[in-house]
Amino acid sequence: MISLLGPGARLVDAASGDVLAGEELADRVAAAAERAATWPGVLFAHFPATVDAIVGYLGALQAGRPICLLDPDLHTDLRDRLVARFEPGAITNGKGDLPRGYHADGAVWLRDEPSAVTPHTDLALLLTTSGSTGDPKLVRLTPTAVQANAHAIAEALGIDGGEVAITSLPLFYSYGMSVLNSHLLSGATVVVSPRTFLEREFWNDVNAYGVTSLAAVPYQYEMLKRLRFDPAKYATLRTLTQAGGRLKGELIVDFHGRMSAVGGRMFVMYGQTEAGPRMTTLPSAYLPGKVGSVGPALPGTTLSIRVDDGSETTDPDVEGEVIFRGPNVMLGYATAAADFATGDELGGRLSTEDLGKLDADGHLWITGRLKRMGKIFGIRVNLDDVERLLVDTPPVAAIPGDDRLTVFVESDEEQWPAKIKARLAEALGIHSSGFEVRSITALPLLANGKVDYRKLAEEGNA
Incomplete structure (x- = not known):
């Protein structure tokens, strides 16, 4: 009681x-x-x-x-x-x-x-x-x-x-x-x-x-x-x-x-x-x-x-x-x-x-x-680190895929996917083909305001 x-x-x-x-x-x-x-x-x-x-x-x-x-x-x-x-x-x-x-x-x-x-x-x-x-x-x-x-x-x-x-x-x-x-x-x-x-x-x-x-x-x-x-x-x-x-x-x-x-x-x-x-x-x-x-x-x-x-x-x-x-x-x-x-x-x-x-x-x-990890060409990458590298871009969210990462960017400007891919390739020393960057109107959110990574994973696998 x-x-x-x-x-x-x-x-x-x-x-x-x-x-x-x-x-x-x-x-x-x-x-x-x-x-x-x-x-x-x-x-x-x-x-x-x-x-x-x-x-x-x-x-x-x-x-x-x-x-x-x-x-x-x-x-x-x-x-x-x-x-x-x-x-x-x-x-x-x-x-x-x-x-x-x-x-x-x-x-x-x-x-x-x-x-x-x-x-x-x-x-x-x-x-x-x-x-x-x-x-x-x-x-x-x-x-x-x-x-x-x-x-x-x-x-x-x-x-x-x-x-x-x-x-x-x-x-x-x-x-x-x-x-x-x-x-x-x-x-x-x-x-x-x-x-x-x-x-x-x-x-x-x-x-x-x-x-x-x-x-x-x-x-x-x-x-x-x-x-x-x-x-x-x-x-x-x-x-x-x-x-x-x-x-x-x-x-x-x-x-x-x-x-x-x-x-x-x-x-x-x-x-x-x-x-x-x-x-x-x-x-x-x-x-x-x-x-x-x-x-x-x-x-x-x-x-x-x-x-x-x-x-x-x-x-x-x-x-x-x-x-x-x-x-x-x-x-x-x-x-x-x-x-x-x-x-x-x-x-x-x-x-x-x-x-x-x-x-x-x-x-x-x-x-x-600890568990926000992905692999690109066998290399372990912290997904939080990936998102921090993009702190000055429109809002982003990274999800793991099959030996690559998918990054969603909340923008309809055509410049961002290419810019983000190039920046990540340079910063992480990994070929740009290891990243897929997709534009999205708005990142899906849970009721608590955090990014709904499950929904993004469903989109990423669609």
Whole structure:
């Protein structure tokens, strides 16, 4: 069981202006907890940006009912595959036809025959991995992991009861969820809005409700630049946070400068869903001097680097796999319903599969990804390195092929394929025939804003 409601926590419905706080909020969550306690097994919850959905989520956690957060617009085929694999006892906020083996009980879909699996007593929250395939694994998190990460984020960012966040990210995405958790636990306010940066009403809500902080992923910062974002237009907005992938250094400098000009701050963060989800925060005070770093480990956690012989070190400038330790590390993955009964498999130690190094201040610098590799004429090539070589071109994404690489470039200008092919051949010392460069109108993105490499691989093999 877990309560994420700190004293003074408030939810504001941007569409109606209604405020849910104090005893009324606590009572609504308690009622949701009573309902969730009557449902068997694990709860699958489609999680739109609505007050009702948030209350249901808080209630499930309070009742000790393990809850899995899903995209509210999840395609029915994928939903049904997940349901068949994981056998949830109940499904909320579902759309369309019921999955096979379920019946409607009011707004909730209940399983006809209860699953034979009893969830482990330490299981509280399930999140999908970012989904490089059509059948994502689930990350298993404990109540301690959820609370510890929310507390650590609040401490690192200085979140208190006076802060006002807005739902600028999907709530089923771990970064969006962590913004919600850290603010409510700190007794702060969350403005619940289904709108996006592209809608004038979103920015009207920022001013109308006195929003103080805004969270965004890299593609949203690209969008903000195109929108000519000016923080001076929003009197209360004084904090930007960024996670969800590498943001170009020039954009970090740009937005740090915009915020500094109005007495504000920008924080760069690094995390993985497997760590519930955030692991580091680079304080605004270190910008622009440490552009490219993601900062030190969150309070109560540690970082080390695993080198080729399997040992770990915190010595500066030694490159290897980033190892994270903390109370927010997952129990392990679930690939089927039987895994819900499994306890802790990791002991608080997460092998991130990211390559990186620590500097003399203990700040982390991510340098690549262990498994983002391809081969060209038998030569192993880091795909992240390939994309970094093209940082000054239109957005690109590289995928492996049969002894070659395919690079997609987001541009309809005829010059780019030839330029990119020539640059890669020269920089990597590999004949240009090892690269195929294709123009694409827009790189496909996952719900969390990261490139959908699976879709690109399908196009590359088409």
